[in-house]
Amino acid sequence: MAENYVEMWKSIGMDIEKHNELLNILGQYYGAVYLTQKNRPKAMGYFDLVVSEIHGLRIKELNDSRKAGKKVIGAFCIYAPEELAYAADATMVGLCGGADFSVPDAEAILPRNLCPLIKSFYGFKLNKTCPYFQSSDLVVGETTCEGKKKVYELLNELIPTYVLEVPHKPDTRQGKEFWYKELEAFKAKLEEVTGNKITAEKLKESIELINNKRKALKRLSDLRANNPSPISGLDALLIYQISFNDDVKRFITKVNELCDELDERVRKGEGVTAKDAPRVMISGCPMAIPNWKVHSITQAAGASVVVEESCVGTRYFTNLVEPKGDSLNDLLWAMVEKYSQIPCACFTPNDARIKSVTDLAKQFEAEGVIYYTLQNCHDYNVEGVKVDRALKTLGLPMLKIETDYTMGDSEQIKTRIEAFLEIIQAKRKS
Amino acid sequence: MAENYVEMWKSIGMDIEKHNELLNILGQYYGAVYLTQKNRPKAMGYFDLVVSEIHGLRIKELNDSRKAGKKVIGAFCIYAPEELAYAADATMVGLCGGADFSVPDAEAILPRNLCPLIKSFYGFKLNKTCPYFQSSDLVVGETTCEGKKKVYELLNELIPTYVLEVPHKPDTRQGKEFWYKELEAFKAKLEEVTGNKITAEKLKESIELINNKRKALKRLSDLRANNPSPISGLDALLIYQISFNDDVKRFITKVNELCDELDERVRKGEGVTAKDAPRVMISGCPMAIPNWKVHSITQAAGASVVVEESCVGTRYFTNLVEPKGDSLNDLLWAMVEKYSQIPCACFTPNDARIKSVTDLAKQFEAEGVIYYTLQNCHDYNVEGVKVDRALKTLGLPMLKIETDYTMGDSEQIKTRIEAFLEIIQAKRKS
Numbered sequence: 001m002a003e004n005y006v007e008m009w010k011s012i013g014m015d016i017e018k019h020n021e022l023l024n025i026l027g028q029y030y031g032a033v034y035l036t037q038k039n040r041p042k043a044m045g046y047f048d049l050v051v052s053e054i055h056g057l058r059i060k061e062l063n064d065s066r067k068a069g070k071k072v073i074g075a076f077c078i079y080a081p082e083e084l085a086y087a088a089d090a091t092m093v094g095l096c097g098g099a100d101f102s103v104p105d106a107e108a109i110l111p112r113n114l115c116p117l118i119k120s121f122y123g124f125k126l127n128k129t130c131p132y133f134q135s136s137d138l139v140v141g142e143t144t145c146e147g148k149k150k151v152y153e154l155l156n157e158l159i160p161t162y163v164l165e166v167p168h169k170p171d172t173r174q175g176k177e178f179w180y181k182e183l184e185a186f187k188a189k190l191e192e193v194t195g196n197k198i199t200a201e202k203l204k205e206s207i208e209l210i211n212n213k214r215k216a217l218k219r220l221s222d223l224r225a226n227n228p229s230p231i232s233g234l235d236a237l238l239i240y241q242i243s244f245n246d247d248v249k250r251f252i253t254k255v256n257e258l259c260d261e262l263d264e265r266v267r268k269g270e271g272v273t274a275k276d277a278p279r280v281m282i283s284g285c286p287m288a289i290p291n292w293k294v295h296s297i298t299q300a301a302g303a304s305v306v307v308e309e310s311c312v313g314t315r316y317f318t319n320l321v322e323p324k325g326d327s328l329n330d331l332l333w334a335m336v337e338k339y340s341q342i343p344c345a346c347f348t349p350n351d352a353r354i355k356s357v358t359d360l361a362k363q364f365e366a367e368g369v370i371y372y373t374l375q376n377c378h379d380y381n382v383e384g385v386k387v388d389r390a391l392k393t394l395g396l397p398m399l400k401i402e403t404d405y406t407m408g409d410s411e412q413i414k415t416r417i418e419a420f421l422e423i424i425q426a427k428r429k430s
Numbered sequence: 431m432a433e434n435y436v437e438m439w440k441s442i443g444m445d446i447e448k449h450n451e452l453l454n455i456l457g458q459y460y461g462a463v464y465l466t467q468k469n470r471p472k473a474m475g476y477f478d479l480v481v482s483e484i485h486g487l488r489i490k491e492l493n494d495s496r497k498a499g500k501k502v503i504g505a506f507c508i509y510a511p512e513e514l515a516y517a518a519d520a521t522m523v524g525l526c527g528g529a530d531f532s533v534p535d536a537e538a539i540l541p542r543n544l545c546p547l548i549k550s551f552y553g554f555k556l557n558k559t560c561p562y563f564q565s566s567d568l569v570v571g572e573t574t575c576e577g578k579k580k581v582y583e584l585l586n587e588l589i590p591t592y593v594l595e596v597p598h599k600p601d602t603r604q605g606k607e608f609w610y611k612e613l614e615a616f617k618a619k620l621e622e623v624t625g626n627k628i629t630a631e632k633l634k635e636s637i638e639l640i641n642n643k644r645k646a647l648k649r650l651s652d653l654r655a656n657n658p659s660p661i662s663g664l665d666a667l668l669i670y671q672i673s674f675n676d677d678v679k680r681f682i683t684k685v686n687e688l689c690d691e692l693d694e695r696v697r698k699g700e701g702v703t704a705k706d707a708p709r710v711m712i713s714g715c716p717m718a719i720p721n722w723k724v725h726s727i728t729q730a731a732g733a734s735v736v737v738e739e740s741c742v743g744t745r746y747f748t749n750l751v752e753p754k755g756d757s758l759n760d761l762l763w764a765m766v767e768k769y770s771q772i773p774c775a776c777f778t779p780n781d782a783r784i785k786s787v788t789d790l791a792k793q794f795e796a797e798g799v800i801y802y803t804l805q806n807c808h809d810y811n812v813e814g815v816k817v818d819r820a821l822k823t824l825g826l827p828m829l830k831i832e833t834d835y836t837m838g839d840s841e842q843i844k845t846r847i848e849a850f851l852e853i854i855q856a857k858r859k860s
Contacts, residue, residue, distance in 0.1 A: 111811045111832075113543070143598050146576050146776065150812035153779045163778060165599050167608075168573050174611035175595065181604035346576065348593060349583045376806065381541045382580035402541075 005056045008063060012134035019129040022101050023055065026290055033296045037232055039272050041265070043258035044235055050242050054289075058245060059131040065091060066135065071194045074136030074159075075244075076121065077144055078316045078342060079166050081183060081335060085140075086206035086248070087198045088190040094244025095139065096130035097121035098288030100405035110151065115374045116404040117288060118147045125158050132245070133159065138193050140186070142166050144346040145379055162189050170340050170347045180336050187332075200328045207321045207331060213248055214317035216255040221314060223262045224306050225364050227279070228271020230262040233305025234295045235272075240312045241289040273304040278424040279365055283309035283357055283387065284372035284380050294372055294401060294417075297410060301417050307364040309357050310372075315342050318356070345379035353383070354390045361396055367424045370417070373402040397423050435486045438493060442564035449559040452531050453485065456720055463726045467662055469702050471695070473688035474665055480672050484719075488675060489561040495521060496565065501624045504566030504589075505674075506551065507574055508741045508772060509596050511613060511765060513751060515570075516636035516678070517628045518620040524674025525569065526560035527551035528718030530835035540581065545804045546834040547718060548577045555588050562675070563589065568623050570616070572596050574776045575809055592619050600770050600777045610766050617762075630758045637751045637761060643678055644747035646685040651744060653692045654736050655794050657709070658701020660692040663735025664725045665702075670742045671719040703734040708854040709795055713739035713787055713817065714802035714810050724802055724831060724847075727840060731847050737794040739787050740802075745772050748786070775809035783813070784820045791826055797854045800847070803832040827853050 009016055030051055050058070062072050071090040075082070076097060085092040096102070102123025103116060109126075110119055124130035133139075139161040141152040155161045164182050167175035187198050220239060223230055239258075243251060265271065280303045282294065287310065298305055307314065319341045323334035343353030361369065369391055373381045384400055391398045399420040403409055439446055460481055480488070492502050501520040505512070506527060515522040526532070532553030533546060539556075540549055554560035563569075569591040571582040585591045594612050597605035617628050650669060653660055669688075673681060695701065710733045712724065717740065728735055737744065749771045753764035773783030791799065799821055803811045811832065818828045829850040833839055 109815060111808075111814075113806060113832075114808060114812070143778065147808040147812065149598065149778050150775070150809055154812075154815060156779075163599065165597065165602075165605065167595065168579065169593065169595050172595075172615075174608055174615070178597075178604055178608040185602075185604070345580070348573065348579050349586075376543060376808070378541075378544060378577040378806070378808075379580055382544070382577065382584075384541075385539060385584060 005060070008060060009131065012059075012063065012131060013128060014131060014134055015128040018127055019055075022099070022129050025101060026099075029290060033292050034234065034238065037234065037272070040235060041231055041258060041261050043254070043261045046254045046257075047235070047239055047242060050246055051238070054242075054245060055131050058247075059135060061247065062091060062093065062135045066137075071137040072135050073190070073193075074132055074139045076148065077142050078311045079142045079144055079164070079339060079344065080140045081164075081186060081339065083203060083206045083210050083321060083335060084183065084187050084190055084198060086209060087203040088194040088196045089202075090137075090190065090194050090196075093132050093136070094288070095121055095132050095136070096124040096288070098241075098291040098405070099124075102127055102129065103405065109154070113376050114151075115145070115147050115376050117286070117374055118151050120288075120405060122151050122155060125155060138162060138189075140164060144344055145377065147376070162186065166344075166346065168346055168348055170350070170352070176336050176340060179340065180332060183332050183335060200326055200331060203328065203331045204323070204326060207323065207334070209248055211320045212252050213243060214320055216252045216259070217243060217317040219259045220255055220262070221307065221317065223259060223266060226266045226271070227365065228269075228273055228275045228277070229304050229306055230265035230271055231258075232272045232299060233282070233308070234292060234299055237287060237292065237295055237305075237308060237312065238289075240308070240316065241287070243316070245289075277302055277304040278421050279304050279306045279367050280424075281305075281307045281309060281357075281361055281364060281366035281369045282313075282372050283369050284384075285374040285377055286311040287372075288312065291405060293403065293405070293407070293410065294370060294413065297414050298370065298417055301414065301421055303417075303421055306366060307360050309353075309360050311342075311344070314356065314360060315344070345383045350383060354386055357387055358390050358394060361391065361394060366396065367427070368396060368420060369398045370420070371398050371400040373400065375402055375404045397427070435490070438490060439561065442489075442493065442561060443558060444561060444564055445558040448557055449485075452529075452559045455531060456529075459720060463722050464664065464668070467664065467702075470665060471661055471688060471691050473684070473691045476684045476687075477665070477669055477672055480676055481668070484672075484675060485561050488677075489565060491677065492521060492523065492565045496567070501567040502565050503620070503623075504562055504569045506578065507572050508746045509572045509574055509594070509769060509774065510570045511594075511616060511769065513633060513636045513640050513765060514613065514617050514620055514628060516639060517633040518624040519626045519632075520567075520620065520624050523562050523566070524718070525551055525562050525566070526554040526718070528671075528721040528835070532557055532559065533835065539584070543806050544581075545575070545577050545806050547716070547804055548581050550718075550835060552581050552585060555585060568592060568619075570594065574774055575807065577806070592616065596774075596776065598776055598778055600780070600782070606766050606770060609769065610762060613762050613765060630756055630761060633758065633761045634753070634756060637753065637764070639678055641750045642682050643673060644750055646682045646689070647673060647747040649689045650685055650692070651737065651747065653689060653696060656696045656701070657795065658699075658703055658705045658707070659734050659736055660695035660701055661688075662702045662729060663712070663738075664722060664729055667717060667722065667725055667735075667738060667742065668719075670738070670746065671717070673746070675719075707732060707734040708851050709734055709736045709797050710854075711735075711737045711739060711787075711791055711794060711796035711799045712743075712802050713799050714814075715804040715807055716741040717802075718742065721835060723833065723835070723837070723840065724800060724843065727844050728800065728847055731844065731851055733847075733851055736796060737790050739783075739790055741772075741774070744786065744790060745774070775813045780813060784816055787817055788820050788824060791821065791824060796826065797857070798826060798850060799828045800850070801828050801830040803830065805832055805834045827857070
């Protein structure tokens with residue numbers, strides 16, 4: 001791929017040599033983790049192609065659209081209101097932040113005891129190896145965690161970064177009114193950056209578009225409640241990850257085609273794992289591409305990962321934006337309500353997340369939960385206390401894993417997960 | 431002291447045995463750090479007495495006032511609007527959170543890689559050795575940092591805890607309107623808890639009272655700009671710490687008496703350190719009583735700590751609440767403006783703090799800055815990047831120290847501070 005895109009990469013200011021290193025690492029890692037899986041659905045071929053072209057063809061599409069006057073808005077969080085971006089005729093893309101590759105570059109400036117995702121994204125902008133950063137006209141950040149919030153200030157020195165403030169008490173009237181005004185201010189910013197007016201008609205259309213993306217992902221997720229699951233946790237995770245980068249309409253079509261195939265598998269009782277594989281939920285911090293560490297260790301240990309209670313998972317697609325009317329005011333208020341329902345651990349208290357974890361455990365017949373925390377993420381780390389208690393009331397064991405993007409602790413995590421699966425097996429017999 | 435207060439401590443549910451351990455440790459530590467200082471102002475005698483009675487006489491005063499119907503509101507942060515508490519005829523007190531003593535108790539539940547202040551306060555409530563917690567009718571928290579925010583949820587299970595949401599973008603209209611509404615909601619909560627109506631007259635009075643406390647502390651602080659400083663950094667820090675616990679009116683009188691004595695010292699050119707002692711600013715995280723670690727090491731190394739850019743320092747008393755009229759609306763808006771000027775690192779961006787650090791460095795003729803971060807405090811840790819840059823433009827060296835409440839790293843910190851003071855000395859000669 002590298003040969004065909006070098007000129008394009010140069011034109012967006014990438015560090016070609018360093019980027020080649022990254023592509024080599026990613027290619028090998030993807031091959032080892034994904035292409036060794038057995039019995040994958042045929043329709044995964046499309047998503048394999050997307051990954052292989054994620055720094056190539058997709059970047060070409062984005063930059064072709066930029067030449068035609070479209071703007072690209074980079075984002076990190078499902079609190080970034082993508083409906084507004086599309087209503088301004090812009091494209092929203094997820095930025096790089098899931099690889100250890102860029103962490104050492106970030107650590108030359110940032111404290112080391114910071115979340116790996118934050119160090120990763122800042123390093124990717126510093127070292128110029130993320131083509132999504134290099135193709136973005138604006139970055140939209142949010143105040144969902146203090147590490148990101150403070151690093152956005154430094155990121156803004158490298159690329160224009162607009163920060164939306166997310167209220168942290170989810171249920172107060174003043175908090176919702178504040179969030180409404182933050183959405184209005186972001187709308188004005190997008191209109192300024194794109195030169196396009198966000199009308200009620202445009203916003204209604206984009207709400208429908210993004211709702212359709214969420215519906216397709218929920219359809220995929222719900223299919224995994226079957227036993228055996230017709231698709232692996234790794235493959236589902238990959239699709240959730242790609243949802244932040246691929247062309248939205250094409251992506252919806254391809255996810256639905258995959259679901260058609262999975263429907264057929266379910267009808268036949270076919271799955272990717274043994275029917276008696278332990279069913280595990282993973283709950284916690286987001287896993288940005290190519291963060292496949294815990295899923296791959298869990299699968300290799302013989303478990304079936306059946307659901308991710310995560311921003312790269314159910315938190316993204318569980319609720320839709322459901323307007324009560326067609327005015328801009330109605331549409332924005334529907335967005336306020338929808339986004340207030342995302343149970344981010346930045347909320348206090350975050351009872352909706354506790355309910356979501358227990359509801360999902362029941363729906364997916366999970367036999368245990370791996371609680372996944374990125375290192376130094378206080379919000380998810382502390383909230384684990386309450387999640388653990390709630391799972392205990394259901395009689396479900398929880399394994400807490402706090403880790404970064406390096407592979408140094410893989411063997412230790414493997415040992416802990418194997419012991420955890422033994423606990424699940426023992427509970428079955430008792 | 432213990433003999434006289436045991437019955438009182440029992441009556442507020444304290445763990446007497448464990449508390450005796452704590453008192454022994456604190457007494458010895460205070461003696462070693464404070465009473466060994468030479469040439470202290472005579473008026474420090476009052477503050478020594480306050481410390482010796484901080485779990486005794488002061489707790490008796492609070493509980494006598496509770497018997498007479500007054501409520502006590504516990505707080506952790508200078509964002510807790512004390513003017514409202516006093517206007518509701520309540521007393522606001524700072525809660526324990528500065529000692530390693532309670533950290534192991536907290537770590538039985540909380541993650542270990544959390545800020546020591548947070549673990550300390552949660553542990554103090556768990557182990558029932560903080561008489562301020564035990565005497566509080568309500569705790570008021572705030573969303574200034576995510577670790578505190580999430581632990582308040584757990585604290586609320588042990589003692590009623592009300593959380594105020596502080597907007598993090600300090601300069602937006604919607605943020606200020608939101609903060610106004612949060613103050614209104616807290617006012618209603620206080621009226622409910624105390625049974626007292628907060629009138630404009632009462633609020634005006636309490637604003638004046640707290641302004642007078644801030645003025646007295648600023649008078650003390652400004653005196654330290656003299657060379658040599660008439661009071662040690664340790665003694666000044668102690669007074670700032672005590673300001674959260676002592677009776678407000680008495681405290682104001684005693685601070686002003688001390689300042690009268692310091693005025694006299696300044697007139698005579700007397701100070702507590704050699705005139706050529708390196709002048710050091712400490713900037714960063716708050717230091718709750720008995721957190722004297724970095725000050726005592728810095729003083730012992732021969733430096734004069736002349737100012738603390740800290741919430742237990744200048745951030746508390748630099749600005750006053752200055753109403754433009756007498757209505758409740760005027761008074762609350764004046765509070766919104768004042769609190770928005772506290773340059774907490776939770777703000778993004780926090781340009782006011784960068785300006786404050788450089789302004790203070792000039793006012794106090796600091797020759798170097800020790801940047802103090804509590805372990806795992808992302809806000810202050812990351813903001814250190816910008817503070818360092820700003821100080822470089824003034825040609826001032828900065829030493830970053832990230833530490834907890836244990837003494838395990840004291841020798842290492844001592845070595846680093848000594849080397850830092852040598853840099854300052856070398857700069858003088860060059």
